[in-house]
Amino acid sequence: MLKAWRLSLVILAILFFSVVATATEVHLQPDFVRLDRVTAVQPLANGITIRAGAAVLHITALRDDLLRVRVAPDGRFPEDASWTVLTASRVDAVNVIAENTNADVGFKTAKLRVTIHRDPMSLRVTDLEGRVIVENFSPRPIEYHEHAFRVYLRSPEDEHYFGLGDKPGPLDRRNASFANWNTDSFGWQESTDPIYKSIPFLITYRGGISTGIFLDNTWRTSFDFNKEYRDAYSFGAEDGPLDFYLLYGPDAKAVLASWAWLTGHTPLPPLWALGFQQSRYSYYPESEVRRIADRLRSEHIPTDVIWLDIDYQLKNRPFTVDPERFPHFDQMIQDLKAQHLKTVLITDLHIADLPGANYKPYDEGQTKDYFVKNPDGSTFVGTVWPGKAVFPDFTRQAARDWWGTLYADFVHKGVAGFWNDMNEPSVFDVPSKTMPDDVQHHIEEPGFASRIASHLEVHNIFGMENSRGTYEGLLNLAPNLRPFVMTRASFAGGQRYAVTWTGDNASTWNHLRQSIPQLLNLGLSGFALSGADVGGFAGSPQPDLLTRWLEVGAFEPIDRDHSASGTHPQEPWENGTPEDVNLRRRYIEERYRLLPYLYTTTEEMSRTGVPMMRPLFLEFPWPDANGSPLDFGAGNAFLLGADLLIAEAPFPDELDDYMIALPPVGWYDYWTGARIEPAKGGADGKHPTEVRLHRELDTLPIFVRAGAIIPEQPLVQSTDERPNGPLILRVYPPTNSGEKCSGSLYLDDGVSFAYKQGVFFRAAFTCQLMPDGISVRVAPASGSFAPWWKQVSVEIYGATKAASHATVTHLDGKGGALLPTAFDVKQHRITASMQDEGKGFEMKLMY
Numbered sequence: 001m002l003k004a005w006r007l008s009l010v011i012l013a014i015l016f017f018s019v020v021a022t023a024t025e026v027h028l029q030p031d032f033v034r035l036d037r038v039t040a041v042q043p044l045a046n047g048i049t050i051r052a053g054a055a056v057l058h059i060t061a062l063r064d065d066l067l068r069v070r071v072a073p074d075g076r077f078p079e080d081a082s083w084t085v086l087t088a089s090r091v092d093a094v095n096v097i098a099e100n101t102n103a104d105v106g107f108k109t110a111k112l113r114v115t116i117h118r119d120p121m122s123l124r125v126t127d128l129e130g131r132v133i134v135e136n137f138s139p140r141p142i143e144y145h146e147h148a149f150r151v152y153l154r155s156p157e158d159e160h161y162f163g164l165g166d167k168p169g170p171l172d173r174r175n176a177s178f179a180n181w182n183t184d185s186f187g188w189q190e191s192t193d194p195i196y197k198s199i200p201f202l203i204t205y206r207g208g209i210s211t212g213i214f215l216d217n218t219w220r221t222s223f224d225f226n227k228e229y230r231d232a233y234s235f236g237a238e239d240g241p242l243d244f245y246l247l248y249g250p251d252a253k254a255v256l257a258s259w260a261w262l263t264g265h266t267p268l269p270p271l272w273a274l275g276f277q278q279s280r281y282s283y284y285p286e287s288e289v290r291r292i293a294d295r296l297r298s299e300h301i302p303t304d305v306i307w308l309d310i311d312y313q314l315k316n317r318p319f320t321v322d323p324e325r326f327p328h329f330d331q332m333i334q335d336l337k338a339q340h341l342k343t344v345l346i347t348d349l350h351i352a353d354l355p356g357a358n359y360k361p362y363d364e365g366q367t368k369d370y371f372v373k374n375p376d377g378s379t380f381v382g383t384v385w386p387g388k389a390v391f392p393d394f395t396r397q398a399a400r401d402w403w404g405t406l407y408a409d410f411v412h413k414g415v416a417g418f419w420n421d422m423n424e425p426s427v428f429d430v431p432s433k434t435m436p437d438d439v440q441h442h443i444e445e446p447g448f449a450s451r452i453a454s455h456l457e458v459h460n461i462f463g464m465e466n467s468r469g470t471y472e473g474l475l476n477l478a479p480n481l482r483p484f485v486m487t488r489a490s491f492a493g494g495q496r497y498a499v500t501w502t503g504d505n506a507s508t509w510n511h512l513r514q515s516i517p518q519l520l521n522l523g524l525s526g527f528a529l530s531g532a533d534v535g536g537f538a539g540s541p542q543p544d545l546l547t548r549w550l551e552v553g554a555f556e557p558i559d560r561d562h563s564a565s566g567t568h569p570q571e572p573w574e575n576g577t578p579e580d581v582n583l584r585r586r587y588i589e590e591r592y593r594l595l596p597y598l599y600t601t602t603e604e605m606s607r608t609g610v611p612m613m614r615p616l617f618l619e620f621p622w623p624d625a626n627g628s629p630l631d632f633g634a635g636n637a638f639l640l641g642a643d644l645l646i647a648e649a650p651f652p653d654e655l656d657d658y659m660i661a662l663p664p665v666g667w668y669d670y671w672t673g674a675r676i677e678p679a680k681g682g683a684d685g686k687h688p689t690e691v692r693l694h695r696e697l698d699t700l701p702i703f704v705r706a707g708a709i710i711p712e713q714p715l716v717q718s719t720d721e722r723p724n725g726p727l728i729l730r731v732y733p734p735t736n737s738g739e740k741c742s743g744s745l746y747l748d749d750g751v752s753f754a755y756k757q758g759v760f761f762r763a764a765f766t767c768q769l770m771p772d773g774i775s776v777r778v779a780p781a782s783g784s785f786a787p788w789w790k791q792v793s794v795e796i797y798g799a800t801k802a803a804s805h806a807t808v809t810h811l812d813g814k815g816g817a818l819l820p821t822a823f824d825v826k827q828h829r830i831t832a833s834m835q836d837e838g839k840g841f842e843m844k845l846m847y
C-alpha cells in the first residue's frame with residue numbers, strides 16, 4: 001500500500017516535471033522568457049519583424065552598414081526615444097532585399113546579410129563575403145528574467161573588444177566583465193568597476209574587421225567578455241529597452257565615423273584647450289593664483305589655462321565667489337587674461353540647500369520647481385561639498401535652460417571655460433554614493449513623452465544632461481564663442497557637450513601606465529578630447545614620475561596637471577632638480593611646436609569621428625598570424641594623429657629594455673630624424689620592425705611614419721601668441737617611390753564659429769621621390785583665414801648628405817628660383833626656406 005502510494009507519487013512527479021520541461025522551451029518560469037523559435041515573420045521595406053511567441057523583434061537597416069535591433073518580450077515596444085542617438089539618424093532607412101528559406105529568414109543590404117535561423121532561433125549578421133560580424137551564442141541567444149535581459153553572442157577566440165569608455169584595465173576588454181553605473185570612485189584602481197562614465201558601446205576586432213555594438217539603454221547595463229562562457233560575450237540591462245545598433249566597419253575607423261553619424265560629432269574646441277593647463281584642488285587665495293600665473297610665465301612653461309577648484313567659492317557653493325579669499329576676482333580674471341592665461345572655473349551641479357539666504361541658484365530653482373524630488377513630492381536633499389544640497393532635474397529641458405543662465409555673470413567677467421564635476425551624481429555619507437533609487441526625475445523633453453522616471457533610469461545620463469545644460473547655456477550666452485566644458489560623468493553621445501577626464505587617479509607609476517589604455521578606449525567610445533590628471537590626483541608623485549607624466553601628457557589630447565588638496569605641489573617646477581624642470585618644460589614646448597599638427601588632427605577628429613589618440617590598429621588594421629591586431633606586442637604605444645607613434649614603455653617605471661613592433665611601413669626617429677632600418681624583408685607591409693628601446697627619463701621614444709608631412713610652428717608661450725617665424729613642414733620621405741607622402745594643415749581663429757562661414761585655412765601637402773631627389777608640393781590653401789607666416793621652412797628628414805641644389809616654383813606664377821639649403825648631420829635634416837603665404841609652391845631638392 002505504502003509502496004503503491006510512493007509509486008504514484010513518483011509517476012506524478014515525473015509527469016509534472018515533464019510538463020514543466022516541455023514548457024521550458026518558452027517559459028522556464030512565468031518571469032523567464034527565452035526567444036528560442038521563430039513563430040511568425042513579416043518582411044518590411046527596411047528590415048524584418050519576427051515573432052517568437054509573445055516576443056517581437058524588429059531588425060531594421062538605417063544604412064547599408066548600420067542595423068538596429070529592438071526586442072519587445074511581450075510584443076509592446078516602449079516609446080522610440082533616445083538620449084544618445086540623433087533623431088535624424090534614428091529615422092533613416094534603406095530598402096533591403098528579403099530572403100527566405102525553410103530554415104532561415106532575413107534580408108540583405110548592399111553591405112550586410114541578416115539571417116535569422118527559425119528553430120532554434122538565432123541571429124547572424126555577415127558581410128557579403130560571408131564573414132560573420134555577430135552571431136547569437138546558442139543555446140542562449142536572447143533571454144529575459146523579469147525586466148532584465150541579456151543578449152549572448154559568439155566570441156571566436158581571436159576576436160578582441162574595445163571601447164566602454166573610461167573603464168580601467170587593459171586596452172582589450174576580452175576576459176573581463178563590466179557594469180555601467182556612474183560612480184564617484186575616488187581612489188579607483190586598475191580593477192575598479194564601475195567608475196565615472198557609462199558608455200555601452202564596444203568595437204569588435206577580428207582579423208582586421210571591426211563592428212560597433214551600442215546598447216541604447218540608460219539603466220544599469222553590463223557587459224561580459226568570455227567570463228561567463230569562454231566562447232561568448234554578452235550584454236544586458238536590469239531594466240529598460242532592449243534596443244541595440246550594429247555598426248559595420250569594415251575597419252574600426254569606419255565604425256567610429258558611423259558612431260559619430262549616429263550620436264553626434266565632437267564640436268571643434270577652442271584652440272587654447274590644446275594648450276598646457278595648470279590646475280590644483282585648490283588654488284586660493286587670489287594671491288596664490290597670481291603667484292602660480294607669474295611663476296608659469298617666469299619659468300617659461302608654455303601654458304594656456306589656470307583652473308580654479310571649489311575653494312574659490314564661498315563655502316563651496318556653486319556660482320559664488322568667496323570675497324575674502326578673492327577680493328578682486330573680476331580684476332584677477334582680467335589680469336590673467338593679460339598674461340595670456342584663460343580661467344576655467346568649477347561649477348558643480350549640487351546647489352547648496354539654502355532657503356531664504358539670498359542664494360540665487362537655490363531661490364530661482366526652488367521658485368521654478370526645478371529640483372529633483374523624493375517620491376512624496378518633497379525636494380531631495382543630499383550632502384556634497386557645500387553640505388546639504390539640492391539637484392536640478394536635468395532631464396527637463398526647461399531646467400537645463402535655466403541652469404545655463406547661471407553662467408551669465410562668469411561669462412561676462414571673461415571666464416573662458418567651465419568644469420562640471422561630481423555629476424554621477426555624487427552624494428556623500430550614503431553607501432550608494434548617489435541618490436536613492438526611488439527619487440523622481442521628470443522627463444520633459446522634445447522627442448520624449450512627458451513622464452516621471454525613477455533614478456534607476458536617469459542615473460547614467462544625469463551627468464551628460466548636466467554638461468549639456470552647461471554647453472547649451474554657454475552657447476546661448478556667447479553665440480560666437482566655442483564653449484569649453486569638462487565633465488566627469490557622462491553617457492554615450494556626451495561628446496557633443498563636453499570633454500572629459502579620468503577622474504581621481506593617483507600619483508603612481510601604475511596610474512600613468514593605466515592612463516594610456518583608458519584614454520584610448522575613451523577615444524574609441526566617442527570621447528576623443530580626454531585627459532588624465534597629469535602627475536596623478538591622489539598622493540604626491542616622485543620627481544621621475546612627475547617628469548615622465550608631463551612628457552607623456554604632452555602627446556595626449558587634454559594636457560592638464562591636477563592634484564588633490566594636501567598633496568605636495570605638482571606644478572612643473574616643483575619636486576625635481578633643475579634638470580627635471582628643464583625636461584618637463586622641453587616636452588611642453590614640443591607640444592606647442594606641434595600645435596599645427598595637433599589642431600589639424602583635432603579638426604579631423606571633429607569632422608570624421610576618428611580620435612586624435614589612436615591605438616595602432618586604428619591606422620594599421622592588419623592582423624598578425626593569429627588574427628590579433630598588430631600592436632598587441634606594443635604595450636603602451638599609441639598614435640597621436642595618423643603619423644606620430646609614441647612608444648611609452650609597457651611598464652614605465654621598469655628599467656629593463658623593451659621591444660616595440662613598428663607596423664610594417666617605414667619609420668623615422670622623431671628626435672634624431674634618422675630613418676629606422678626596416679625589418680628583414682623591408683617595409684613590405686607584412687613584417688613589423690622590432691626595435692629595442694631603453695627607458696631613459698630624458699627621451700620619450702617617438703617615431704614618425706614614413707610618408708608623413710608634419711606641420712609645426714615656432715615656440716610660443718600660449719596659443720594667444722602669434723608665432724613669429726616660418727611654418728615648418730617636416731617631411732619624412734616614403735621608403736619607395738609611389739608610396740603615399742602627404743600631410744595637411746588646418747587653421748582658423750581658434751575661438752569663434754567663423755570657420756563655419758569659410759574663415760579657415762586648409763592646405764594639403766604632398767611629396768614625391770625622384771630618381772635622385774624629392775619634390776614637395778604645397779597646394780594652394782582653401783578658406784579665407786590669413787595664416788601667421790610669410791615663409792615656409794621645408795625640412796627633409798632621413799638625410800645623410802647635403803643637397804646639391806634646390807629650386808622652388810610658386811604656383812601663382814613666380815618660378816624657378818634657386819634656394820639655399822642647409823644640412824644638419826645630427827638631425828639628419830636638409831632645410832630649405834622660401835617665401836609663401838598659402839599660395840602654394842613646388843620645391844625640388846636634388847641630392
Ligand code: GLC
Pocket residue numbers: 186280281309310346421422488503504537562563564
Ligand atoms: C573631485 C574631482 C577632483 C576635484 C575635487 C574637488 O574629487 O574629481 O578633480 O579636484 O573633486 O573639487
